[in-house]
Amino acid sequence: MTTMYAALLRGINVGGNKKLPMADLRALMEGLGYEGVRTHLQSGQAVFACDHGDEESLAAELTEAIEQRFGFLVDVIVRDHAYLTSVRxxxxxxxxxxxxxxxxxxxxxxxxxxxxxxxxxxxxxxxxxxxxxxxxxxxxxxxxxxxxxxxxxxxxxxxxxxxxxxxxxxxxxxxxxxxxxxxx
Known part of the structure; x- marks a missing residue:
């Protein structure tokens, strides 16, 4: 079953540090097999659909891919639509x-x-x-x-x-x- 998620990246594109263009992030996430990837603002939010994994494994996968591709560590939290709705x-x-x-x-x-x-x-x-x-x-x-x-x-x-x-x-x-x- 495909689930919608949001990835929350901590501390990117702030004060000239850890520059990560959103187009590059989208391409990276699509390369991981995520579907419907869309970013929001420049401060580290992306939404995507995925039919494998869970919040923790997806966050770990994205963290590792960002470090390999961009050369710096970014903390990532992934949360699904149901959780985001419950927070709101x-x-x-x-x-x-x-x-x-x-x-x-x-x-x-x-x-x-x-x-x-x-x-x-x-x-x-x-x-x-x-x-x-x-x-x-x-x-x-x-x-x-x-x-x-x-x-x-x-x-x-x-x-x-x-x-x-x-x-x-x-x-x-x-x-x-x-x-x-x-x-x-």
Whole structure:
């Protein structure tokens, strides 16, 4: 059975580092046998259809192919349409009443629990807030991610140790659901 997926690449085309043209990424993914490959923006999202593997094996396959072809390591998270939809639908914040730049989702490679973030005092960062979901963290940052003190704390290496973590704004979260629903 063919499943629609989104590949989330961490840290490409940011600040002149790890340049990976989207046309080259599409060609690479098509060479791996993925169908309906389509990229979204320049910041590392691609949707594709595939009838083999699972999220973890596809992420490992894509990570290895990128390193072999482009010569640098890129962390990749792959998630299927059903999961992406569940993340959108489970948002604990009023997504329909805030701007997309105010709401972010950090996707994690593995489940995280509240204990990992116990050292953070939520009251100290209000009106910014975060909530955990299934392999995700939702962040409400009314002044945007670039000015968020809470985002800075949440991304500290000791809190993300052993994980791949990559963040997308709400507009991208919603767009990936749409793209994976329509076959790219």
């Amino acid at each position: 639908d489970a948002c604990p914040f009023p997504a329909d009443r805030v701007e997309g730049r105010q709401l972010h989702v950090t996707y994690y490679s593995h489940p995280v629990d509240a204990e990992r973030f116990a050292e953070i005092d939520p009251a100290a960062y209000l009106p910014e807030e975060f909530r955990l979901g299934e392999r995700v963290l939702y962040l409400y940052a009314p002044d945007g991610l670039g000015r968020s003190k809470l985002a800075e704390q949440l991304s500290r290496p000791r809190l993300t140790k052993g994980l791949i973590a990559t963040t997308r704004n709400w507009n991208t979260v919603v767009k990936l659901v749409e793209l994976t629903a329509h076959g790219g």
